[in-house]
Amino acid sequence: xxxxxxxxxxxxxxxxxxxxxxxxxxxxxxxxxxxxxxxxxxxxxxxxxxxxxxxxxxxxxxxxxxxxxxxxxxxxxxxxxxxxxxxxxxxxxxxxxxxxxxxxxxxxxxxxxxxxxxxxxxxxxxxxxxxxxxxxxxxxxxxxxxxxxxxxxxxxxxxxxxxxxxxxxxxxxxxxxxxxxxxxxxxxxxxxxxxxxxxxxxxxxxxxxxxxxxxxxxxxxxxxxxxxxxxxxxxxxxxxxxxxxxxxxxxxxxxxxxxxxxx
Numbered sequence: 001x002x003x004x005x006x007x008x009x010x011x012x013x014x015x016x017x018x019x020x021x022x023x024x025x026x027x028x029x030x031x032x033x034x035x036x037x038x039x040x041x042x043x044x045x046x047x048x049x050x051x052x053x054x055x056x057x058x059x060x061x062x063x064x065x066x067x068x069x070x071x072x073x074x075x076x077x078x079x080x081x082x083x084x085x086x087x088x089x090x091x092x093x094x095x096x097x098x099x100x101x102x103x104x105x106x107x108x109x110x111x112x113x114x115x116x117x118x119x120x121x122x123x124x125x126x127x128x129x130x131x132x133x134x135x136x137x138x139x140x141x142x143x144x145x146x147x148x149x150x151x152x153x154x155x156x157x158x159x160x161x162x163x164x165x166x167x168x169x170x171x172x173x174x175x176x177x178x179x180x181x182x183x184x185x186x187x188x189x190x191x192x193x194x195x196x197x198x199x200x201x202x203x204x205x206x207x208x209x210x211x212x213x214x215x216x217x218x219x220x221x222x223x224x225x226x227x228x229x230x231x232x233x234x235x236x237x238x239x240x241x242x243x244x245x246x247x248x249x250x251x252x253x254x255x256x257x258x259x260x261x262x263x
Contacts, residue, residue, distance in 0.1 A: 031073050031082050033058055038131045043158045045179035047139060051078055055177045057086070059160055061134060063111040065090045066173045067162040074181050087222035091173055091187050094166075095216045107166050115165045135162045142178065155179055168192065171217075187217045 033040055035058035044051040057072035072086035094107040114134040122128035122136035129137045138159045145155035161174040170191045176184035 028075075028079065028081070030056055031084070033071060035060070035070070041137070041158065041160070041177075043177070045156050047156055053077070053179050053181065055158065056082070057177065059135070059175075061114055061132070061162060063113050064108045064164075065092070066114060066164045066171065067135060067160060067175065069160075069175055072177070072183070074177075076181060085181075086183070089175070089183075089185065089219070089221045091171075091185075091217055092220035093218045094171060094187070095218070097216075107164075107171070110166070112164045112166045112171075115163045115170055117162065135160060140176075145180065163190075185219055185221075 030042070033056065039058055039060060041055065041057050041059065043056075044054045046052060054075040055072070056075075058070040060068050060070060062068060067090075069086055069089040071084070072089075073082045074085050075082050092108065096103075096105040096107055098104070117130055117134050117136050119128075119130065122130045122138065127139035131137055136159075138161075140157050140159060142155040142157050145153045147153075155178060157176050157178040159174060159176045161172060164171040164173065168191060169189050172186075172188050172190055174184075174186045176182075176186075178184070
């Protein structure tokens, strides 16, 4: 079949645009990140087999706040665009009010350091990797994700955790990045009571007279919300940001476990 001369330029333009679009989707290079080495987590899912989803994020540790997430990108398929999800996420405060009214501690202000993490905390046999001597990276099977008759998919996640050495307590700070784009942040107090008085010989337990208290944490999460039609004031640290990936205003969120989902 012969194509009329008047149609050929338009057909050539269509084929060229289509080819460039497919090439761009196929390549879709990873975004620039302000970290490298062990501080860069570049994880595709599933961990075995062809890639479906992909996380790319930076982490660091600082006294007081512990484990921080700086910049987190998620891609829902190899041909999809990268979504800049988090600019900065951390535990902003740990408030410890004792029941009698005092003391009332703000533990982040004490700038506690991190406890060591070793193979006992983070065994390779269960998918653990010790990073920088105080952070554990783990891969978890998170159970059944979906099922359609004989077609079954089990979900996976990559987890980063560390622990603040806060006097008699350890605060375990954990960030989870799931294969479906969900982010989980958790913090919890553990360790043992302060042995200010001798243990009971009859029961082998501490008879410490310090009054009990509560542990409440707040989070600072800097999500990135794309507004292509408006100017957004950047509140990230002064670092080179990719084009069209502004940070939104940082906001305080209530204590507990929080989910940010890309569906």
